[in-house]
Amino acid sequence: MRALQRRLAAFAAARDWQPYHTPKNLATALSVEASELVEIFQWLTPEESARVMEDEKSAARVEDEVADVLAYLLQFCEVLGIDALAALAAKIDRNEVRFPAAKR
Amino acid sequence: MRALQRRLAAFAAARDWQPYHTPKNLATALSVEASELVEIFQWLTPEESARVMEDEKSAARVEDEVADVLAYLLQFCEVLGIDALAALAAKIDRNEVRFPAAKR
Amino acid sequence: MRALQRRLAAFAAARDWQPYHTPKNLATALSVEASELVEIFQWLTPEESARVMEDEKSAARVEDEVADVLAYLLQFCEVLGIDALAALAAKIDRNEVRFPAAKR
Amino acid sequence: MRALQRRLAAFAAARDWQPYHTPKNLATALSVEASELVEIFQWLTPEESARVMEDEKSAARVEDEVADVLAYLLQFCEVLGIDALAALAAKIDRNEVRFPAAKR
Numbered sequence: 316m317r318a319l320q321r322r323l324a325a326f327a328a329a330r331d332w333q334p335y336h337t338p339k340n341l342a343t344a345l346s347v348e349a350s351e352l353v354e355i356f357q358w359l360t361p362e363e364s365a366r367v368m369e370d371e372k373s374a375a376r377v378e379d380e381v382a383d384v385l386a387y388l389l390q391f392c393e394v395l396g397i398d399a400l401a402a403l404a405a406k407i408d409r410n411e412v413r414f415p416a417a418k419r
Numbered sequence: 420m421r422a423l424q425r426r427l428a429a430f431a432a433a434r435d436w437q438p439y440h441t442p443k444n445l446a447t448a449l450s451v452e453a454s455e456l457v458e459i460f461q462w463l464t465p466e467e468s469a470r471v472m473e474d475e476k477s478a479a480r481v482e483d484e485v486a487d488v489l490a491y492l493l494q495f496c497e498v499l500g501i502d503a504l505a506a507l508a509a510k511i512d513r514n515e516v517r518f519p520a521a522k523r
Numbered sequence: 524m525r526a527l528q529r530r531l532a533a534f535a536a537a538r539d540w541q542p543y544h545t546p547k548n549l550a551t552a553l554s555v556e557a558s559e560l561v562e563i564f565q566w567l568t569p570e571e572s573a574r575v576m577e578d579e580k581s582a583a584r585v586e587d588e589v590a591d592v593l594a595y596l597l598q599f600c601e602v603l604g605i606d607a608l609a610a611l612a613a614k615i616d617r618n619e620v621r622f623p624a625a626k627r
Numbered sequence: 628m629r630a631l632q633r634r635l636a637a638f639a640a641a642r643d644w645q646p647y648h649t650p651k652n653l654a655t656a657l658s659v660e661a662s663e664l665v666e667i668f669q670w671l672t673p674e675e676s677a678r679v680m681e682d683e684k685s686a687a688r689v690e691d692e693v694a695d696v697l698a699y700l701l702q703f704c705e706v707l708g709i710d711a712l713a714a715l716a717a718k719i720d721r722n723e724v725r726f727p728a729a730k731r
Contacts (some may be wrong), residue, residue: 329521
């Protein structure tokens with residue numbers, strides 16, 4: 316993941332895209348890509364949504380949007396110096412306290 | 420990242436949340452969290468947005484939303500068997516052809 | 524609708540909010556509010572989503588988010604001089620050609 | 628506005644689209660269209676965003692997305708029996724109390 320984050324930073328730098336890559340713009344781009352992922356599912360029933368990878372074309376579209384979401388998330392974290400994995404690990408720790416699992 | 424993905428899957432399973440975790444719902448939740456990240460920036464100028472981590476409270480809020488976005492992205496990939504890192508690597512490969520960097 | 528649009532413009536002017544109300548920020552705020560509306564439905568089944576107005580509290584929440592979405596849509600149209608109703612009428616005209624109804 | 632709402636309802640009925648038009652799906656479609664509106668602005672500066680209607684092509688794109696957002700908002704309100712104008716008027720009343728304008 317850190318290697319991909321560095322590749323994305325080099326990619327943007329080689330194209331002089333940094334002035335566009337404000338945290339505000341990258342967060343916005345992330346949400347736009349997340350909506351493009353949602354768009355694939357918007358008229359599907361829950362059951363149809365579970366079979367979306369069976370069709371080659373829609374599978375490729377889903378993977379493409381996942382890549383875009385992750386790309387903007389990593390670029391957002393890069394410009395603000397955020398460690399996304401550490402942030403998530405800390406959040407899971409907090410949620411284990413906040414939503415205790417039922418005893419079995 | 421894969422360890423976090425497994426932790427999230429175990430977390431959801433221990434709380435019987437799987438019936439809610441259809442690909443459609445997880446993609447939707449991802450986009451809702453991405454919008455909560457955007458909300459932090461919506462009235463900021465580009466310059467203010469670059470200083471968002473200087474304030475302890477807004478920094479914590481940003482990290483919290485980043486964690487939520489990554490959490491739903493990983494859970495979405497888990498239920499559909501998608502390797503997000505491989506999808507992103509393939510996408511960067513394609514983009515290097517699609518957007519050639521200017522010669523220097 | 525035009526009366527509400529004027530009320531919203533006066534409301535923003537009285538609070539000196541115009542510098543924040545760039546088309547970019549208003550479009551972003553609109554999408555953030557649309558996501559808050561989606562959030563109400565994100566874990567519901569299609570059937571549960573159809574009954575959302577039966578509970579007084581969730582009905583009030585839905586109406587509140589509808590108001591927010593419409594407010595930002597009208598303010599966006601105000602700053603750019605767009606007539607939303609005319610735009611929609613033109614779009615329906617185009618869609619009637621694009622998606623012909625099946626003969627019965 | 629109510630005439631457009633009726634036209635949209637007739638349009639959907641003539642194409643047998645009602646089973647897809649659950650409140651959940653319509654709210655989701657609304658947020659997807661709002662993001663398509665945001666996409667037009669995502670890399671623009673605040674100043675560039677204020678001039679978006681000067682270019683004929685981007686003006687047409689903006690009006691098209693405004694029409695889509697309004698179309699899904701009206702269809703959402705139709706299926707749930709919500710009066711969007713009344714909801715907004717009530718919200719402005721509440722906000723006038725919540726955010727008093729500075730005395731001049």
